[in-house]
Amino acid sequence: MKRLLFLMLLFSTYSIAKGQEHTIASADAAYDHFNLKESHSILESILISDTIQREQKCKALRRLAHQDWKYYQNYTLAKERLLKADAIGSEQYETWMLISRIERESQHTNEALQAAVKARALAQSENEVNKANTEYVKGAYASSVGQLTKGEAIDTNLLAKTSKLLSKVLETDAGLPVPSKLLLGIALLSNDGDHVMKAWQSYFQIQDIQQLSPYLQDSAKKLNQVCKHWSGNKLSVANQEVLIDALSSSRFYEFIPVYVKKNSNESGYHPKTKDAITYARYLNEIEKETNEYYRLIALEQENETTYIAWLDNKRKELWNKLSFTAQREYSEEDFLKETEEHFGARGFTGGTGNYSGYVLALGHIVNQEKAKVEQYGYQPEFTYTQIDMMVSNGFSSWFWEYKSIGGWATDNEIIRVREVYLSGPIDAWKTLTDSVERRKTEKEIDAFLSSSTENQLKVAKGLAAKLRFDAINDLYKDLASKGLSGKDLKLAFLSKYEQYRTEASMLAHEGRHSIDQKYMPEEFEGWSSEIREFRGKLSQIIFAPEPRLELPGMVSSIVGDFGHIKANKRIVDVAIEWIKENKEHIAGYSDHKSAFAQIYLMTNNQIKECYKQADPLNK
Numbered sequence: 097m098k099r100l101l102f103l104m105l106l107f108s109t110y111s112i113a114k115g116q117e118h119t120i121a122s123a124d125a126a127y128d129h130f131n132l133k134e135s136h137s138i139l140e141s142i143l144i145s146d147t148i149q150r151e152q153k154c155k156a157l158r159r160l161a162h163q164d165w166k167y168y169q170n171y172t173l174a175k176e177r178l179l180k181a182d183a184i185g186s187e188q189y190e191t192w193m194l195i196s197r198i199e200r201e202s203q204h205t206n207e208a209l210q211a212a213v214k215a216r217a218l219a220q221s222e223n224e225v226n227k228a229n230t231e232y233v234k235g236a237y238a239s240s241v242g243q244l245t246k247g248e249a250i251d252t253n254l255l256a257k258t259s260k261l262l263s264k265v266l267e268t269d270a271g272l273p274v275p276s277k278l279l280l281g282i283a284l285l286s287n288d289g290d291h292v293m294k295a296w297q298s299y300f301q302i303q304d305i306q307q308l309s310p311y312l313q314d315s316a317k318k319l320n321q322v323c324k325h326w327s328g329n330k331l332s333v334a335n336q337e338v339l340i341d342a343l344s345s346s347r348f349y350e351f352i353p354v355y356v357k358k359n360s361n362e363s364g365y366h367p368k369t370k371d372a373i374t375y376a377r378y379l380n381e382i383e384k385e386t387n388e389y390y391r392l393i394a395l396e397q398e399n400e401t402t403y404i405a406w407l408d409n410k411r412k413e414l415w416n417k418l419s420f421t422a423q424r425e426y427s428e429e430d431f432l433k434e435t436e437e438h439f440g441a442r443g444f445t446g447g448t449g450n451y452s453g454y455v456l457a458l459g460h461i462v463n464q465e466k467a468k469v470e471q472y473g474y475q476p477e478f479t480y481t482q483i484d485m486m487v488s489n490g491f492s493s494w495f496w497e498y499k500s501i502g503g504w505a506t507d508n509e510i511i512r513v514r515e516v517y518l519s520g521p522i523d524a525w526k527t528l529t530d531s532v533e534r535r536k537t538e539k540e541i542d543a544f545l546s547s548s549t550e551n552q553l554k555v556a557k558g559l560a561a562k563l564r565f566d567a568i569n570d571l572y573k574d575l576a577s578k579g580l581s582g583k584d585l586k587l588a589f590l591s592k593y594e595q596y597r598t599e600a601s602m603l604a605h606e607g608r609h610s611i612d613q614k615y616m617p618e619e620f621e622g623w624s625s626e627i628r629e630f631r632g633k634l635s636q637i638i639f640a641p642e643p644r645l646e647l648p649g650m651v652s653s654i655v656g657d658f659g660h661i662k663a664n665k666r667i668v669d670v671a672i673e674w675i676k677e678n679k680e681h682i683a684g685y686s687d688h689k690s691a692f693a694q695i696y697l698m699t700n701n702q703i704k705e706c707y708k709q710a711d712p713l714n715k
Contacts, residue, residue, distance in 0.1 A: 118142060120155050121553065127159075129656060130451070130495060132394050136163055150184050157181035158194055165198045167394050174198055189218040193231055200235045203242060208235035221532035226265045230275050233258040237281055244285075244357055255286050263291070271301040271590070273518045280348065284355045289326025293319060296346070300462075301518075311463045315346035336360055337369045344372040347440055347460035347485040352376040367419040375439050378414045379458075382407070383487045386456050390494045393453065400454045407445075407456065436461070442483050442511065448490050448501060449625060450658050455490040457501065459483035462514060469607030471635055472713045476610040480602075484514040503602060507613040510606040512598075521593040524568045525586060537565055548689070552654065552668075555693045560648035562696045567644035568593070593645075600640035608635035611713075625659025630666045634711045637667070643703045644696075651695060667707075671695050674706040 118141045126134035142148050142156040157177045165174040175198065181191045196211035212235055216228035236258045240250045262279040269275060276299035283291035296319060302308060308316055319342040322335050331339060336359060343352055353376050356362055362373060385406065392398040408428075414435075415426045421434055435441040443458035460483055467480035486493075493500040503512040526533045544558020575588050609632050612620045620628070633650060637643045650664040675682060675691040675698070682697050698706065708714045 118145070120152055120159070123156070123159065125553070128496070128653075130394070130492075132163065132167060136160065139163075151186040154181045154184050154186035154191070157184075158187075158191060161194060161198070165201070167391060171198065171202050189215055189220065189224055189228075192218060193228065196231045196235065200231075200238055203238070205235060205239040205242070208238075221530050222268060223526050223530045223533055226269055226275075229261045229265055230278065233262055233275070233278050233282070237278055237285075240282075240285055241354055244354065250285060250358075252286070255282055258282055259286065259288065259291055263294075266294075266298050269522060270298050271518060272522055273299060273515045277348075277350075281351050281354070284351055285358060287326060287328050287330060287359075289323030292326070293323040296348075300346075309463045309465075311461070312346060315342045318342040319346070330359055333360075333364050337365060340365075340369050340372055344376075344439065347462055349376040349379050349439075349460070349485060353380060371418050371420070371438070374417050375414065375435070378410065379487050381410060382456075382458065385410075386488045387494060390455075390491045393491055394495055398453075404445075404454060442481065443488075444504070448492060449629075449660055450492045451490065453491065455492075456488040457486070457490050457504075458488050459486040459513060467510070467603065469603050469610070469639075471604070471608060471611055471639060474611045474615055474713075476607065476614050478607075478610050479509040481509060481511045482514045483511055486513060486515065489513060489516075503606065505606040505609050507610065510602060510610070512602050517594070517597060520597060521590040524564075524593050525589055527565065528568055528572050529586075537561055541565060544693075547693075550690050550693075552690075552692055555690070556652040556654065559693060559696060560652040563644045563651070564648045566696065567642050571596075571642065596641045596645055600636050600643075600646050604639040605632045605636035608632045626662040626666070629659050629663035631712070633663055633667050634707050637707045638704050638711060638714075643700055647695070647703070651692075668692065668695075670710045671698070671703075671706055674709070678702075 118138045120139075120142070123135045123138040123142070126132075126138060139156045139160045143153060143160075148156075158181055161174040161177040161181075164170045164177065175195070178191050178195050178198070182188055182195075192211050192215035196208050196215060199205075199208035199211055209232060212228055212232035215231065216225055219225045219228050236251075236254050240255060243250050259279065259282055262275050262282070265275045266272070266279065276295050278295075279291055280295035280299065283289075283295055296316075297303075297305065300312060302312075302316075305316055305320060318338050322331065322339045322342065326335075340352055340355070343349070343355075349372075352373055356373055362370065365373070385403075389398060389403045411428070411431050412426050415421045415424075415431055418434075418438075420438065421430075424430070432441070440461040441458065442461050443456065445454065445456050447453060448455060448457075461481060462484045463482040465480050466477060468475055468477045488494070490501050500516045501513060502516045503510065505511065527537050528534060540558055540561045544555065544562060547555070547558070549555060571592060572585075572589060575585055575592065580588050609628065612623075612628065612631060623631075633646075637646050640646050647667075650667045653661055654665045654668050655661065672691040672695075675685070675694065679685045679687075679691075682694070682702070684697050685694055
């Protein structure tokens with residue numbers, strides 16, 4: 097029987113500790129455990145404390161405003177808190193970015209655009225300017241879609257302005273998913289084939305359109321065929337169908353209904369094109385209702401049975417509308433098979449490693465290949481599938497936003513959620529090369545290095561930042577020492593970082609699960625989630641090209657009841673024990689600090705040796 101094993105991309109997090117003082121950290125800890133009420137209560141208490149500094153009060157106000165809007169849908173209170181934070185004056189850029197988002201999601205177009213402009217004026221780095229410009233474009237695109245829905249004329253001047261802004265963003269941030277997708281959506285509304293093609297290539301990080309994975313070759317050929325002579329004119333019906341087919345086969349379903357609304361009388365389309373439009377509209381409904389279901393989960397007001405029945409009914413409705421299934425009897429098994437075959441749909445329903453209730457994961461295949469890993473002489477072969485364009489990635493991904501389910505595995509397949517990994521290399525590059533971003537990280541590391549606290553929760557975030565910074569800084573120096581500079585250095589850095597993370601977090605970690613399931617099936621059946629994940633994390637570190645990139649997510653999340661977190665605690669305990677037994681071999685080690693706070697002093701070889709000694713397969 098196939099079993100799902102979930103991979104979480106964990107960034108710096110906190111964990112709940114009973115009796116912990118009311119701080120931003122303790123509010124974040126509650127939030128990371130889906131305890132919205134406790135987090136909200138702690139943040140409220142911070143506002144009335146006379147001992148809290150203004151910077152912390154501003155952070156509390158922003159977090160409260162985010163919660164007031166996203167979960168409680170209280171626009172007035174959220175806006176009031178943000179204006180109060182702005183008046184206090186700390187990190188005003190962050191405040192106005194959140195104002196812009198809330199205004200956009202409230203369909204207050206002018207206010208959203210004005211707030212984004214204000215954020216851009218407050219930006220202190222190129223990275224912040226790009227983010228503000230991207231937020232501005234989100235507002236403009238949402239406005240255009242709203243105008244189209246109401247039957248109003250679209251503001252073409254605003255679209256032209258946003259195209260220029262996004263083109264500038266992608267000059268420095270090529271490959272980032274959000275600006276790439278936004279440019280594609282705006283180009284489709286503008287009948288701009290050149291930008292459609294550029295955005296499509298940017299999203300899939302393609303430099304040479306002739307060198308593509310087999311999964312995208314047909315889409316690229318059709319898209320290029322339509323776009324090379326498309327500039328301002330409305331496409332013929334035949335070319336509209338080619339365009340829709342290319343968008344469908346490359347899984348950009350979100351843009352199909354909008355494009356059809358603007359350009360088409362769809363009655364003249366062939367059945368295949370109509371099916372793609374019908375499926376895209378179905379996805380829009382699924383996403384909207386599922387997000388509302390998740391909001392109710394956060395408020396502890398969900399009705400799981402009602403949602404399951406609704407989802408099943410929507411699947412049946414789609415089945416009866418599609419040309420290739422309408423005349424057949426519905427079954428869930430056949431539905432999943434047919435939607436994968438025709439639309440690339442792939443996912444699951446049920447619980448995840450961090451939330452046991454009923455959730456939906458639904459994405460679309462953009463690449464698939466055979467892969468092999470080797471660990472301790474074991475060589476399992478499996479299918480490596482990348483899915484993208486997630487309609488839903490589970491409750492936790494929706495709730496947290498800043499960390500997501502990165503993939504899952506069965507006994508013969510590893511599924512990777514592609515978009516979750518796209519921002520990591522660029523964020524790492526900016527941490528090193530953007531002066532403002534670098535100063536933020538260095539300030540955090542300096543505070544960690546100068547602290548004498550023994551509290552692991554307080555140490556964890558700084559330790560994670562130190563491990564990650566040292567790893568990416570060494571990678572940068574190594575590439576620069578080979579004579580690379582400028583754009584060549586950046587591209588090499590991004591590529592190598594992506595390679596490092598894929599080899600470790602996907603191939604090594606999930607490959608270990610495949611080994612354990614294939615070669616030790618009876619033992620695997622009896623292992624808890626904690627044991628399975630501990631073994632996966634051992635391989636993730638031992639077989640990582642750069643183990644210091646893998647440890648940050650583990651050392652920063654070590655208290656809690658989830659299998660992943662318990663496994664993280666075991667990983668940390670192994671390191672602490674090894675350090676205590678080998679401290680004379682660790683350069684710079686001090687008896688005046690905890691072993692946990694000095695994990696960053698271990699060399700890569702020491703890290704790997706430490707965990708090899710703890711790995712049952714190595715023994």
